[in-house]
Amino acid sequence: MTSVPSKLYTDDVSLLMVLLDTNPFFWSAATATSLSFSKFLSHVLAFLNSVLLLNQLNQVVVIATGFNTCDYVFDSSVGSIQRAESLLQKLEAFVVKDEQLGKEGSVDGIGSSLLSGSLSMALCYIQRIFRSGPLHPQPRILCLHGSPDGPEQYVAIMNAIFSAQRSMVPIDSCLLGAQHSAFLQQASYITGGVYLKPQQLDGLFQYLSTVFGADLLSRSFLQLPKPVGVDFRASCFCHKNTIDMGYICSVCLSIFCQHHKKCSTCGSVFGQAQTNAPSTSSQKRKTPET
Numbered sequence: 001m002t003s004v005p006s007k008l009y010t011d012d013v014s015l016l017m018v019l020l021d022t023n024p025f026f027w028s029a030a031t032a033t034s035l036s037f038s039k040f041l042s043h044v045l046a047f048l049n050s051v052l053l054l055n056q057l058n059q060v061v062v063i064a065t066g067f068n069t070c071d072y073v074f075d076s077s078v079g080s081i082q083r084a085e086s087l088l089q090k091l092e093a094f095v096v097k098d099e100q101l102g103k104e105g106s107v108d109g110i111g112s113s114l115l116s117g118s119l120s121m122a123l124c125y126i127q128r129i130f131r132s133g134p135l136h137p138q139p140r141i142l143c144l145h146g147s148p149d150g151p152e153q154y155v156a157i158m159n160a161i162f163s164a165q166r167s168m169v170p171i172d173s174c175l176l177g178a179q180h181s182a183f184l185q186q187a188s189y190i191t192g193g194v195y196l197k198p199q200q201l202d203g204l205f206q207y208l209s210t211v212f213g214a215d216l217l218s219r220s221f222l223q224l225p226k227p228v229g230v231d232f233r234a235s236c237f238c239h240k241n242t243i244d245m246g247y248i249c250s251v252c253l254s255i256f257c258q259h260h261k262k263c264s265t266c267g268s269v270f271g272q273a274q275t276n277a278p279s280t281s282s283q284k285r286k287t288p289e290t
């Protein structure tokens with residue numbers, strides 16, 4: 001069991017970092033089937049308000065996870081009278097900026113959003129809170145995510161997950177898309193967070209408030225969803241494919257789908273590939289399970 005014991009600070013005050021998936025390719029594909037982006041936002045705004053009402057010391061920070069970039073769009077500690085409006089305005093400006101940064105015109109399917117970037121931004125913000133003094137709210141990260149995993153972000157996301165685990169910050173995941181996310185399954189499992197893929201997205205607010213609303217202290221008294229299965233497969237560093245079996249560099253633990261003469265990460269030279277017996281320096285075996 002890898003669930004992380006929570007640090008006991010002064011009280012049950014929460015710092016909730018919400019990562020909003022704003023990938024336009026995901027949302028334009030999703031409207032026909034289930035939840036539109038505006039309906040999604042109205043659920044999320046009601047949830048954020050309820051978290052802020054639970055305790056006047058609670059803090060909410062929203063980071064938009066776009067297709068090309070990510071940015072902070074809301075911070076409840078920065079005083080504002082019309083909070084919802086400022087969030088919506090900043091979000092709109094962000095979506096426009098994200099679109100302008102477009103790399104190339106053609107995208108295969110939905111494409112992934114920059115989860116590694118927004119996770120890193122959330123962890124940076126949390127580190128700043130940790131260093132602000134002995135009395136600070138208990139941080140947690142909630143990923144509201146719908147885009148498919150981007151295998152090219154595998155290393156950055158795993159680094160963010162281990163950093164969160166080390167800082168005892170749980171990463172909660174609420175999946176809005178059709179498929180599960182192996183990245184977020186691993187993130188929630190490793191950091192002791194909750195992973196949930198709601199059955200009915202039109203009741204999203206109820207899922208958010210009952211599963212993700214409670215502070216970390218109260219969580220120990222609740223029956224929250226348990227992980228039913230975690231996809232531990234890794235992505236190879238050479239082609240960013242998801243693989244079941246692969247070659248692992250015995251020096252730096254980089255993963256490859258085929259035999260290489262030299263490790264592209266650390267430069268170690270591997271032995272000759274043999275037809276039946278695996279070579280000494282890089283052994284064919286199952287990718288490690290964390």
Ligand SMILES: [Zn+2]
Pocket residue numbers: 236237238239240241256257258
């Ligand atoms: Zn490969």
Ligand SMILES: [Zn+2]
Pocket residue numbers: 249250251252253254263264265266267268
């Ligand atoms: Zn290596």
